[in-house]
Amino acid sequence: MSAPASIDEFRIRLAEVTDTLPKRLRQCAEFIAANTDRIAVSTVAELAVGADVPPSALMRFCQILGFSGFTEMQRLFREAYSPGWPDYGTRLKNLKENGAGSPAALLAEFVEAGRLSLEQLAKSADEAALSQAAAQLAGAETLHVIGLRRAYPVASYLTYVFEKMQVPAMLHDGVGKLDHRHALRKGDACVAITFAPYSDETLALAADAQARGLPVIGITDRLTSPLARLSATVLTVPEVDFGAFRSLSATLALSIALAVAVGTAREG
Amino acid sequence: MSAPASIDEFRIRLAEVTDTLPKRLRQCAEFIAANTDRIAVSTVAELAVGADVPPSALMRFCQILGFSGFTEMQRLFREAYSPGWPDYGTRLKNLKENGAGSPAALLAEFVEAGRLSLEQLAKSADEAALSQAAAQLAGAETLHVIGLRRAYPVASYLTYVFEKMQVPAMLHDGVGKLDHRHALRKGDACVAITFAPYSDETLALAADAQARGLPVIGITDRLTSPLARLSATVLTVPEVDFGAFRSLSATLALSIALAVAVGTAREG
DNA sequence: GACGCTATGGAATAAAAATTCCAAAACAGG
DNA sequence: CCTGTTTTGGAATTTTTATTCCATAGCGTC
Secondary structure (H helix, E strand, O other), X not given: OOOOOOHHHHHHHHHHHHOOOOHHHXXXXXXXXXXXXXXXXXXXXXXXXXXXXXHHHHHXXXXXXXXXXXXXXXXXXXXXXXXXXXXXXXXXXXXXXXXXXXXXXXXXXXXXXXXXHHHHHHHHOOHHHHHHHHHHHHOOOOEEEEXXXXXXXXXXXXXXXXXXXXXXXXXXXXXXXXXXXXHOOOOOEEEEEOOOOOOHHXXXXXXXXXXXXXXXXXXXXXXXXXXXXXXXXXXXXXXXXXXXXXXXXXXXXXXXXXXXXXXXXXXX | OOOOXXXXXXXXXXXXXXXXXXXXXXXXXXXXXXXXXXXXXXXXXXXXXXXXXXXXXXXXXXXXXXXXXXXXXXXXHHHHHOOHHHHHHHHXXXXXXXXXXXXXHHHHHHHHHHHHHHHHHHHHOOHXXXXXXXXXXXXXXXXXXXXXXXXXXXXXXXXXXXXXXXXXXEEEOOHHHOOOHHHOOOOOEEEEEOOOOOOXXXXXXXXXXXXXXXXXXXXXXXXXOHHHHHOOEEEEOOOOEEOOEEOOHHHHHHHHHHHHHHHHHHHO
């Protein structure tokens, strides 16, 4: 079997071979697949540490791929190497100027929007409100999560994370227009997520929860949102829109942080 | 004189020093200035040949710049090559050791993880595959989207965006274990999203679509994923995990870009 | 043209890296 | 539970690479 002559060939060979490999060699394959870009600038020993295998396993892995050894594999990547760091700002600008509307240009836009959102979130986050929200949720029994339309991905992920952390959580997803509002019980708490244009169903559930005396944590876009009036604690997320769509990066980051904080607090 | 601590500092030092150097050392300086990007992936001998000087001259040159030797200079460039990963690991460890667990600290971590993911996505995205995927989806009738567990938020948002752009799309969400595989019709296409540990249902639907001859667009974490074999086009996303959870920022950015590209292509 | 200084090339050495090999462990099949 | 096979880890070895050192060449000055 001969050595891959290009990085594409390398990738194909890697994909072909991975399934057939035993444990340690598969670790190599997976680490290499996830860190292909570091091959050019690393030593066998460094990569072995990263993959958590002995160096000899990595050598075997190179040979299975068809190379005579690590050196030959590395040569492939060193020759193809062209660093990203003349910087990605220019690259982004190029994209915008040239192929506007091309999928790659769109991707650059959404990446940029996401980065901005995250940056703003880091700057503007209300840490006190976040802690308070975490405390309220940690003290509750079942958590009810609602978020529809574009907030739905956030609500579903939040529920997923709660479940993974063994926090009892219920996603109010409106499937079949079934209304689970009577599942709201004393001692529970509610997380409601909605952005302009605010979803009536979400506001209705939040209002219901509030009426029953449950603490409502609102995740929304601004303090003047109708959700704010219904919430015990409001978390605002400065999401940057691109076109009609928001990246949700910041909203998700905030939500997961909240969920993990709650999960850890309840374990302790 | 101490070693430059960043590539900017390196450039400044190099510019300062070049004029004062004798012939051979100036050759080094000029060659290095013109081939800064090769430092990370070359040996002393190779660079010396390129600059047309003996290796010892290059060594002296490194020392004049303030480094202890070539190795130290090279390290600067090897590390700068992918600044994201090396210190992410340490940061995470620091967090665990220090005041970890506070909601604000968690938030900072997820913001950082998201930012890194987006950065890597911008660098590593396979633009050809993205265009190809967009073209395949634009040419299809109904789009079938599947993604379960932690990929579910992505799948649901993708479907939302498709709907908003008036692209007929169907979300296979597994509600009630109802299986909608027979909704896959000739002329349709399928978007499947799954990350390790890969969801059987997602793979099954992708396989089914492939068997019926529909183009499958796979969104997954690595090229060696089982989804790759079932897909006409594979898009990989280098998501940075924090603890057991991924930020999804990069995955979402990629997905929305894809959806918007498809939407615009179909309008035209 | 001789003297002192700096610059240079190359050979010698030290350090680090890659690669091989073998004994032990894990594993599958009978 | 034993037996033959595959997989594994690590130590030994080889190769490559970086680094040092010194003799010599060049060059300006007196």
